[in-house]
Each structure stands twice: as C-alpha cells, then as structure tokens.
Amino acid sequence: MEIFKNVIALVQVIAWPVVALIIAIMFKEQIRDLITKIKSAKLKDFSIELSEAREAAEASIRSNLKSQSSPSTPQLMQEIKQLVDISPKLLVLESWAKIEQAIMNQLVKRDIKKEDFRKYLDSRTLANSYIINYDDMKIYDNLMSVRNKVIHNRVSEIDKDQAAEYANIAAKFINILNIENDEIS
Numbered sequence: 001m002e003i004f005k006n007v008i009a010l011v012q013v014i015a016w017p018v019v020a021l022i023i024a025i026m027f028k029e030q031i032r033d034l035i036t037k038i039k040s041a042k043l044k045d046f047s048i049e050l051s052e053a054r055e056a057a058e059a060s061i062r063s064n065l066k067s068q069s070s071p072s073t074p075q076l077m078q079e080i081k082q083l084v085d086i087s088p089k090l091l092v093l094e095s096w097a098k099i100e101q102a103i104m105n106q107l108v109k110r111d112i113k114k115e116d117f118r119k120y121l122d123s124r125t126l127a128n129s130y131i132i133n134y135d136d137m138k139i140y141d142n143l144m145s146v147r148n149k150v151i152h153n154r155v156s157e158i159d160k161d162q163a164a165e166y167a168n169i170a171a172k173f174i175n176i177l178n179i180e181n182d183e184i185s
Contacts, residue, residue, distance in 0.1 A: 029154075080167045088163030089150050095170035096147040099140075102174045106131050132177060139173055 024031060083091040103126065104117055110129075112120065120126060123137040123144070132140060146166055150158060158166075 080164055084160045084163050084167075088158045088160050091163040092147055092150045092158060092166050095167045096143065099143065099170055099174060099177075102177050103131065106177065136173070136176060139169070139176075143170055143173060 080091065083094055100121065103120060107117055107120055110131075120129065120131070123132070123140045126132045126140065127134050127137050143166070148154070
C-alpha cells in the first residue's frame with residue numbers, strides 16, 4: 001500500500017512537467033513564431049528589450065549581405081529566370097542544394113569524411129567548426145527554415161519574386177561562405 005501511495009505521489013509531482021513538455025513539442029512551430037514576436041519581457045526587477053536586440057541582429061545581417069559582392073552574374077540571373085518560370089519551389093530547393101554543395105566543398109577542403117557531412121548541416125556545428133561565422137548563422141537558419149517550409153509543404157505557395165529573392169540571398173550566402181573559408185585556408 002505504501003508503494004502505491006509513493007507511485008501516486010510521484011505521478012502527481014511529474015505530471016505537469018510531462019504535460020508541459022508534450023504541449024511544447026506538439027506546438028513547437030507556433031511557440032517559436034510567438035517567441036519571435038515578443039518585444040520585451042519582465043520578471044520582478046529583471047527586464048529585457050528583445051525587439052532592440054532583434055533589430056540590431058537583422059541590421060547586422062542586412063549590412064553583411066550588402067557588403068558582399070553581388071553574385072548576380074548573367075549566368076545566375078538566367079538560371080534563376082528559367083527555374084522560377086518552371087516552379088518557384090524548385091528554385092528554392094535548387095538554391096538550397098547549392099548551399100549544401102558549397103558546405104560540402106568546404107568540408108572536403110578540411111578532410112572531413114563524407115559520412116560525417118550530414119552532421120555539419122546544423123548552423124551551430126558549422127559555426128563551431130569555423131565554416132560560417134556566428135553572424136551568418138541567422139542567415140543560414142532563415143534559409144533552412146524557408147527550405148523546410150517549402151519541402152514539407154508548410155507554405156501554401158511561394159511566388160516568383162519571393163523565390164528569386166531567396167535564390168539571390170542563397171547565392172550571396174554561398175559567396176560569403178567561399179570568401180570566409182578562402183581567407184582561412
């Protein structure tokens with residue numbers, strides 16, 4: 001009887017954290033979207049202004065992208081035009097494939113085994129390995145997020161202009177990746 005009471009007491013103690021964890025897992029996308037919309041938070045005497053930090057990070061990303069030479073070569077523009085006319089989603093997926101290929105090229109230069117390539121497609125691993133810098137992690141994560149939404153049909157439709165913009169950002173990111181790694185080599 002004592003064991004039964006102890007089991008009930010244990011279940012009472014861990015029930016709400018388990019339920020909270022299950023809810024967090026079920027609604028992780030919605031929670032992530034909600035968190036990005038939070039402008040400030042305050043708990044007793046502690047407060048933080050998140051919108052200012054987010055705006056500063058976005059400004060840093062924009063300036064980093066603008067400071068890089070534009071990879072908009074006639075060949076790239078022709079390829080974007082052809083693919084976007086076929087399918088904007090195809091352009092996003094092809095652009096992501098080029099990002100993966102550029103990362104794999106950097107891994108080959110570092111003598112990393114091909115069977116280990118997949119684990120390097122995480123932004124933190126890339127940054128910790130000095131393949132991208134921490135400022136570029138946000139760009140990479142945003143590109144991956146859009147790619148994931150397209151591939152898993154979580155976006156109803158992506159228009160030609162959005163796909164072309166994605167391709168241009170992807171090309172600039174590849175350019176950043178190549179420039180930074182050429183400086184290291």
